Amino acid sequence: MKTLKRITGILLLTSIFILSSCSKDEGPVGPSASDLNITIDENPTNGTVLGTIGTNLSGSLVFTITSQTPTGALAIDTDSGELTVADASRFDFESTTTVEANISVANASETATASVQIDLRNIDDIAFFLTASRASYVNATPGEWIAVTQEEYDALANSLNEVSKCATTDADYNSTTSSVRNTSLGYTWANDDGVNIPNASYVFAIKYRVNSTTDIDGTQIKQSSTDIADGYTDLGGSLPTHSGGINHFVLKGSDTPTTDTGYLAIYSAGGISWNTTGGPYRYANENANTLPLTVNATVLFLYQGLSTTQKQWD
Structure with a gap:
């Protein structure tokens, strides 16, 4: 009988633990956007596609570059989040080895942010x-x-x-x-x-x-x-x-x-x-x-x- 009670107690504790874990896993997930980290050769051409910012937001989205260094290096499609080269002269290894930006993604009620880091590879x-x-x-x-x-x-x-x-x-x-x-x-x-x-x-x-x-x-x-x-x-x-x-x-x-x-x-x-x-x-x-x-x-x-x-x- 003691053995049966002990097994019953263990099963009860296990059930509580599982329920507790499920409760944590299934909690609400906040708005998020995917960071972009890539390496490319310096001196790309204007309009080169660098990647697309992903997000878990739904609905009508607006993608915006909130800051970038060097200024004017990047452009983003406000509807799709596709990131492109706006000014190829800013992608010059001798002037800067990294192009960085912060991206905002927003729908009618929520906003998510993403960071961009583009490392430049030196070429002749x-x-x-x-x-x-x-x-x-x-x-x-x-x-x-x-x-x-x-x-x-x-x-x-x-x-x-x-x-x-x-x-x-x-x-x-x-x-x-x-x-x-x-x-x-x-x-x-x-x-x-x-x-x-x-x-x-x-x-x-x-x-x-x-x-x-x-x-x-x-x-x-x-x-x-x-x-x-x-x-x-x-x-x-x-x-x-x-x-x-x-x-x-x-x-x-x-x-x-x-x-x-x-x-x-x-x-x-x-x-x-x-x-x-x-x-x-x-x-x-x-x-x-x-x-x-x-x-x-x-x-x-x-x-x-x-x-x-x-x-x-x-």
Whole structure:
């Protein structure tokens, strides 16, 4: 009999426990919305779908971004909760590694909130903004110059961060008052026009103009952090073989920043175009890293470099 009473007591306690547990599990659930945490490459395109905010609310819903960092990066469909890229320039790893937001979901009587965290994966920005020349750039070795199109050069100038143009301004480079200086022995030239490389900058692209009827080999870009006349070192290898006209090139893996105000020079055995609205220039009558000769004529050699203080490539 005692045994039966003991078993009955145990069963009663078990029933109470089960009922108590069920009561807790079946209690009312408050309004909620699902958080979104993803990782994507930097530089997405505008309109890219990032995900959809889920919720247990029913009825007619309104989805709203209540805050976001950086401002303007994200957009949300107010009816569906689909989250998209509003401003791709905000998804720049060098500026921010994470895009964050808070989302409100509301119906007629209740509101739920969700958080969004989008971690950015760093990529080579030069490769991203190249189109026709991307494969050549990706397959190149560090220190190798790659021929690119004018459109690609302009895209890099306009799309990368903290870009400066050195050696020649756009206005002077595009001047129609130009002629050709042909040098059979090869000269090294440096414009002394004050359009210099900022301190701590990486030169990553070059363009120059030359009128030539034959292929040109051995053109070398040089950089100095000492002064306009001395301290030059070769920047990467020689430019690839190219013909006359306007030529554009990108340097793979530029990793030598200037250590003070920098100066850009060019050696070319094939000649280089110039206009007659410039200032003084320095030169050597060979492939040299010291430019002992100065000319105070109104001559500007038509070459231009792109540099940035923010390394944005591998």
